[in-house]
Amino acid sequence: MLRATLKGLLGHKLRLALTVLAIMLGTGLIAGSYVFTDTLDRVFSDLFSQSLAGIDAQVTGDVSEELSTFTFPERLPESLVDEIAALDEVEAAVGTVAGLVTLIDPNGEALGGFGPPTIGTSWSDVASPLTVRDGSAPIGDQDLVIDASSADRLDIEIGDEVGVIALGEQERFEVVGTIGLGGSSNFGGATFVSFTYAAAQQLFDAAGFVDTISVVGAGDISPEALVAAIEEIAPENTSVVDAATAAEEQLSGFKEALGFVNTFLLAFGYVSLFVGGFLIFNTFQVIVAQRTKELALLRAIGATKRQVRRMVLVEAFIVSVIGSLLGVVFGVVLAIGIRAAFSRFGGEIPATTPQVLPRTILIAVLSGVIVTVFSALVPAYRASAVPPIAALRQVTARPTSRLFRIVMIAGSVISVLGTGVIAAGLFLDPPEQIPRAAFVGVGAALLFIGLAILSAAFARPLGRTLGAPIRAAFGAIGRLATENAVRNPGRTAVTSAALMVGVALMVFVTILASSLSATTDKLIADTFKTDLVVQPIGFGAAGLSPQIADRIESLDEIEDVVRLRQGPMLVEGDVEFVSASELAKIENAIDIEVVAGDLASVGADGVALSENAASDLDVGVGDTLDVEFARTGEQTLTVRAVFVEAGPGGNIYLDLEGYRRNFTEDFDQSLFVKFDRSFDSAAARSAVEDVLVDFPGTTSLDQSEFADQAITGIRGFVGLVYALLALALVIAFVGIVNTLLLSVIERTREIGLLRAVGSTRKQIRRMVTWESVIIAVYGALLGSVVGIVLARALVEALDTDEIVFRLPVLQIVLAVVLAMIAGVIAAIYPAQRASRLNVLEAIAYE
Amino acid sequence: MTTAVRAEQATKIYGSGPTEVRALDGVTVAFEQGRFSAIMGPSGSGKSTLLHCIAGLDELTSGKVFIGDQDLGQLNDRELTLLRRTRVGFVFQAFNLVPTLSASENITLPLDIAGTAVDSDWFDRVIDVLEIGDRLSHRPSELSGGQQQRVAVARALASQPDVIFADEPSGNLDSKSGAHLLEFLRLAVDEFDQTIVMVTHDPVAAGYADRAVFLEDGHIVDEIDAPTAEAVLDKIRTLEV
Ligand SMILES: Nc1ncnc2c1ncn2[C@@H]1O[C@H](COP(=O)(O)OP(=O)(O)O)[C@@H](O)[C@H]1O
Ligand SMILES: [Mg+2]
DSSP states (O other): OHHHHHHHHHHTHHHHHHHHHHHHHHHHHHHHHHHHHHHHHHHHHHHHHHHTTTOOEEEEEOOOHHHHTTOOOOOEETHHHHHHHTSTTEEEEEEEOEEEEEEEOTTSOBTTOSOSOEEEEEOOSSSOSEEEEEEOOOOSTTEEEEEHHHHHHHTOOTTOEEEEESSSSOEEEEEEEEEEETTBSOBTTBEEEEEOHHHHHHHTTOTTEESEEEEEESTTOOHHHHHHHHHHHOOTTEEEEEHHHHHHHHHHHHHHHHHHHHHHHHHHHHHHHHHHHHHHHHHHHHHHHHTHHHHHHHHHTTOOHHHHHHHHHHHHHHHHHHHHHHHHHHHHHHHHHHHHHHHHHHOOOOOOOOOOOHHHHHHHHHHHHHHHHHHTHHHHHHHHTOOGGGGTSOOOOOOOHHHHHHHHHHHHHHHHHHHHHHHHHHHSOOOTTSOHHHHHHHHHHHHHHHHHHHHHHHHHHHHHHHHHHHHHHHHHHHHHHHHHHHSSHHHHHHHHHHHHHHHHHHHHHHHHHHHHHHHHHHHHHHHBOSSEEEEESSTTOOOBOHHHHHHHHTSTTEEEEEEEEEEEEEETTEEEEEEEEOGGGGGGTBOOOEEEEOGGGOOTTEEEEEHHHHHHHTOOTTOEEEEEETTTEEEEEEEEEEESOOTTTOSEEEEHHHHHHHOSOOOBSEEEEEEOTTSOHHHHHHHHHHHHHTSTTEEEEOHHHHHHHHHHHHHHHHHHHHHHHHHHHHHHHHHHHHHHHHHHHHTHHHHHHHHHTTOOHHHHHHHHHHHHHHHHHHHHHHHHHHHHHHHHHHHHHHTOTTOOOOOOHHHHHHHHHHHHHHHHHHTHHHHHHHHTOOHHHHHOOO | OOEEEEEEEEEEEESOGGGOEEEEEEEEEEEETTOEEEEEOOTTSSHHHHHHHHTTSSOOSEEEEEETTEEGGGOOHHHHHHHHHHHEEEEOSSOOSOTTSOHHHHHTHHHHHHTOOOOHHHHHHHHHHHTOGGGTTSOGGGSOHHHHHHHHHHHHHHTOOSEEEEESTTTTSOHHHHHHHHHHHHHHHHHHOOOEEEEOSOHHHHTTSSEEEEEETTEEEEEEESOOHHHHHHHHHHHHO
8 A cells, every 4th residue: 555655646746746845835934933043042052151151150139030131130239249259269259330332433323223232341351251352451441342243243443433322421432452252252143342340330320339240269169159158148139140050040031032033933834834734735635536546446456445545644644744854954044044134133143053953853844744634634535435436437526515515514613613712812811821822823723724615615706706807808718717717616715715814814914004003193193292202213222311301301492301211010920011201290291191090199109000901900099019120129019090091101100210219220211302382393303403412322203203113113013924924925826836737737638629629828828827816816805805804803802992993905905916916927837837738648538 | 622631641650769650651641622531440550640640730750731722831839729720620539628618618619719700690500400509508517428529519610610620529429329420420511511531440430421541550551432331341351351
C-alpha cells in the first residue's frame, strides 16, 4: 500500500507542488516567529551576561517584577557605596548613575533621528564590563565616550562635539573615545554613552544618589555569602542580587516583551497556515476525483476502505512534512527579513546566526502536519467511499440535493458555533489557563470554515452575476469562463474562501483603523481645549524636561500650561499605565466631565477614576484603592473623583503631587499650552517654539497636527498588520493558481475540443483568466462583507457611543479591484498551460 | 467534380530510431465535394492520423494537404485555428460537447467563438433534420449518447463548413442509435450538399458512404464506389488474405 502511495505522490508532482508551497509559506511564518525571537533572545542573553562580566553582585532599589520592565526603582544614597566597599567581603563597590538621553549634533538635530533611546551612564574603570576601544575613558566633566558601533553608524569621531539632553537643557560634550562591551561593540541596537561620575550625576539630577551599585567580592567568596553580607547593611527597599540572578532578572522583562512579539507574529502564522488548509483541501479533493478509477481498482482487488483512506492520509502526511521542513528554511529567511524591518525602526540589531531550536522545527512540522492531514480528511473519506464498481464503469458521483442540504446545515451549525465561541471569548470569563485570544482565534477559524461551506451555495448564482458583464463583453468565451467558475461550486467556494479569510481580516483591520482614526479625530476635536500640545519626538524619547513647562509658563503670551505625565502602577496586581496631571486646572486643557467628587481635591494621596474604571474596580468616591509603585512600593490611594470620559489620558489619573511622590522619573509627557488671548496666536506659538529650540527632540502641535500624529500612529500599526497578512493573501493567491491549474488539467479534453472547433490560444487564455477573476472577486466580495459585518459587530459589542464607525469605502473598493488584478496575474501560468495544450493529445480517445 | 480535400504523398512518422512508427506512408488521396467518403481500415492502420492531418489538427512529416485550394502546410497555428473554425466541422467518437453549455450553445459554439451571427433559418433546418429541437436547452449530461452525437453533428453543420470530418462517430453508440446517426450524416450530404469524410472500421457504417478508401499500414490499398456493407466486408476479406 505504501508503494501505491509513493507512486501516487510522484504521479502528482505538479499537482502537489503548489500544496507544498502553501504549507511552506504557512509554516514559514510560524517558524520565522520563533527563529526571530529566539535569535533576539540569544543576542540579548549574551549581552546581559556580558554586561555583568567581572561583577559579583548588584544592588538597586527594590521594585516588583511586574513594574521593573517599565520604570526605574528609587535611587540609592551615595553613602551606601562606601559602606558596602568597607565590608570585608567586598573588594570593590562602584555606584553608577544612568538614564535616557538624546544626542544632538552641532546643527541642533537629534543624532540618528528620534528612534530608539540612547542610554547614558557614569563611567567606571573598575567593576564595569565597559572597555575603551579607541581614545580614552572620560576624564574631564565635558568628556563623553560612545559605543563603537553607534559611533560608526552615526558617523561620530573622536574629537567631535555632541550635545546631550537628559532632564535639563542641552549640554555639550567632547567625544574622547569609543567603548565596547566585553568583546562586542554593539549594545543590542541601543546607543550607549558614558560620562564621568560627576557629569552623570549632574545630567540626571542625581547629586548624592546612584542608580546601581556594582560589587566585586573579596577573594573567592561565594555569591550567596556576598549577597548576605551586603543585605546585612542595606536599608529597606533595597534589592541585592548576585550577578547571575541580576542577568536573569534583566532578561525576564525582556523575554516577556519578546513573548508578546512572538505571539503577535505567530497569530499571523496560524492565519496563513489556516488559509493554506483551504488550498490543501482542494488539491486532495481534485486528486481523489481524478483517481476514482485507480482507487476503485484498488478496492476491486481487495483493498479495504480503511487502506484507501490511509493511502490518501499518508500522502498528505508526506507532503506536509516536506512542506513544513521547507517552511522552517523559509522561516529563517523571514526571520532575517523581520529583523531587517525591525532594524529600520529600532536601530541595528546585532546580527547573529539565526537560532533554529528543535522546538521550532517541532512546532512548525507539527502544525503543518496537523493542518494538512486535517484538510485531507474529507477527501480521504471521499476516496474510501469510491465503490469498486467505479473501476468498470463511469460512475459520476453527483452530489445529491439531500447531501447538499446536510452539508449546508453543517456549514450553518459550524458558523453559529464559531460566532458563539468568539462571543464567549470576548464577553465571558474564560477559564484561567486559556487566553481569550485562543477563543477568538478558534471561533474565527470555525466561522470561516462554516462560511466557506455556506458560500458553496452562493457560488453559482453570485458567480453567474459576476460573470454577466464578462458574458456581455466576450460572448461564448465569457460564458465558458463563467460556467467554468461555477461548475464546481464547492471548489470555487473553498478557493475563494481562502481569499475571503485574508480579505476579511484586512477589511476588518482597515475599518477598525479608520473608525479609530475618526474616533480619535472626534475625541480630540471634542476634548482639545488648548491651543498647543508640546511633546517629545519619537517613541523612545525620554520625555520633556520639566524646565520646558516652567519656561513656557513664564512667557507673556501664555496664559497657562498643564503638565501631563504617565507611568506604570500596579492596581490590584495588574500593571496599569496611569496619567498624572495638575488636576486642579486640567479642565483648562481637556474636556473632562466629573460626575462625583472633585478633581481639585485629589491631592498627593488620591486618585481620579473614569466611570468604567470605577465600576470595574467596584469603588466610588471615598473608597480606597491598594496600589503599588516601583519607587515607593505599596500605597493606599483614596478615590476622590469619578469622571465620564476616558479622554486622551486614560482611565486613571493621579495628581502631579502624587506622581512626584511615587515615581523616580521626573519629566513630562505632554504639555497643554493655552495662549493669552490678548496676543496673536501665531505670535504665541512662535514664542513657544523659540523655547523649544533649546530642547531638540521636542515638538509643538496644534489640534489638527495633534490629531494627524495620533492617526499616523494608527496607520503605522495597520501597515504592520497588512505586511503580516500579506503572507496569507499570497497563499490565497497560490490557492487560485492551484485551483486553476488543477481545473485546466482536469479539463484537458474539453480545452482540446474548444481548440479543435476553432478557439484560438488567446481565447483559451482569456477564458481561464476570466474564470480566475470571477473566483478572486467572489472571494474578495465575501471577505469584504464578512470583514464589514465583523467590524460592525465588534463596534456594537463594545457598546459605547464614543466610537465613530467609519466605512472606508474607497479602500474596500480598492481591495476588490486589487483582487481582480490578482486574479488576472494568478491566471497567467494556468492560462498559458491551457493554451499550449496539444489539441490531439487532448482529444485522443483511449 | 471539385475536390474538397486532398493529400499528396502524405507521410507521418511518430518517434525516431528503433521506435519509429510510419503511421502514414506516402498517402495520396482526394475527397470530392458534396460526397460522403469513408476511410476504412483495421485498427492501427493510420485512419485517425490521416483524418487529423487533413483536418488541420496535426502536421505531416512530409507531403501536402489541401482544403479547397489552401495548402495547410503554409498556415501557422492561428491561421489553422481560424480555418478549423470557419471551414471545417468535427464529430469525434466521444466527448464532443462542452459539459457546461446547453445543446444549443454547443451547436453555435464555433460561430459564437468566431463572433459570427447565427443564421437562424439554417439553424432551424439543421435541428429539424437532426430531430433535436426538443433537447436544445438540455446539458450534455442530460442527453443520451445518440442525442449527444446528433448535437455534435448539428454543431459541425452549423457553420456551414466546406467539409465535416468524423472519427468513428457511431463507435460509442448502440447499433440502433448508430444507424440513426449515420442516416443523419447521409441526410446532411443529400439535403445540404455537405461534404463529409468519415473514419470507421465498421463495414455497416461504411455502407452509408458514397465511397470507401481502404487504408493498411499507412498505405491506401484499395477503394470502392457506392459501397454496401457486404461489398466492404468482401473487400476486407480479400485484403486480409
Ligand atoms: N501520438 C502518437 N505517437 C506514436 N505513435 C502513434 C501516435 N498516434 C498514433 N500512433 C501510431 O500510429 C499508428 C496509426 O494510428 P491511428 O492513426 O490512430 O490508427 P487508427 O485510427 O487506424 O486505429 C498506430 O501504430 C499508432 O500506434
Ligand atoms: Mg482511430
